[in-house]
Amino acid sequence: MSVIVFLSAAMALLLMDSALAHGLVEDLEESRIPLILGGLLPVVLWLIYAVGAWRVPPTRGRWLAFHAASLAAALTMFGAFGGWSANSSAIHMIEHMLIMVFIAPFYVMARPLPQWRAISGRTSIWLCMPLLRLSRYPLRAACLQSGAIWFWHTPKLYNLVLARPWWHLVEHVCLALIAGIFWWSILHRRSALALLALLLTLMATGMLGAVLTFAHMPLFDDSSSLQDQQLAGLIMWAPAGLPYLLAGAWCGRRLLSSKYAPSSIKWE
Structure with a gap:
């Protein structure tokens, strides 16, 4: 736990230093406050989890999944507001894809609610319940994420x-929450609709990637060139689609395994 506390404190200091370097105290119009909030949010959740894990120990796999997601989330939020993607659509797209196909599913696989609840009581359950209700419907979650x-x-x-x-x-918060709903509906439900939801999402991201790749002019202000925008489209089209394909293969294998016979497959 001491390592996690050290990493969290280091990340918080890094965020504060970046904010002060950009003149937070002298010029609030620059609005560096989102930098602090965006970076501290995953750090705070990380610390709560680390303390809660002492009271409700998770499995090693879930423990690793949560810390991997938290580290990636803190770095992604810092990069987003630290100016790393200010002049590149490709880097901006990498941030979005990290949130939606790495950070969100790893948080979901970690199942952190027992650890958060150990510290916050029923508050964490109360906050997460609306999201959990939405995750009961994979196709609706897929439509919500695609939209x-x-x-x-x-x-x-x-x-x-x-x-x-x-x-x-x-x-970024919106994309993270919606991606969390989507992945929860996929990874924690034994429903054949999960495969359709993955296919729908793959089609939506693929179509958007194709639009960005084959556009004849830059569409975004951060596109340093048309080639940069095309690279952003390719990132969404190919590498970002791989996690959905892998998840589809996993869902299909689970549904067709002997443990889940075809007669037990649910279409709801």
């Missing part, structure tokens, strides 16, 4: 996010 991806990648909203740090924070 969110297209919504936040329309040129007007995308450029608004680049210009307004608060909107940038809202976008």
Whole structure:
């Protein structure tokens, strides 16, 4: 646990140093506050989990999944507001894909609610319950996620996010929550609809990736060139689609295994 506390403290200090370097105290109009909030959010959840894990020990696999997701989340949020992606659609796309196909599913696989509840009581359950209810319906979760991806990648909203740090924070939190709902509906339900939900999401991201790849002009203000935007499209189209394919193979194997005979497959 001491290692986790050290890493969390180091990340918090790094975020504070970056914020002060950008003139948080002198110029609030620069709105570096989202940098602090965006970076501290995963750090706070990380610390709560680390303390809760002493009271309710998780399995080693879940423990590793949570810490991997937390580290990636903190670095991604820091990079998003630290200016790493300010002039590159490709790097910005990598941030989005990390949130949706790495951080969110690893948080879901970690099942951190027992550890959070050990510290926060029923508050964590109360906060997560609406999301858990939505996750009962894989196709609805897939439609919600697909709609969110297209919504936040329309040129007007995308450029608004680049210009307004608060909107940038809202976008990332929105994508993370919706991706969490989606992956929970896929990984924790024995339903054949999970395969259809994965296919729908793969089609939605693939179509958006194709639009960005074959566009004849830059659509976003952070595109340093048309080639940069095309690279962003390829990232969404190919590498980002691999986790959905792997999840589909896993769901299919689970449904067709001897443990889950075809007669027990649920279509709801």
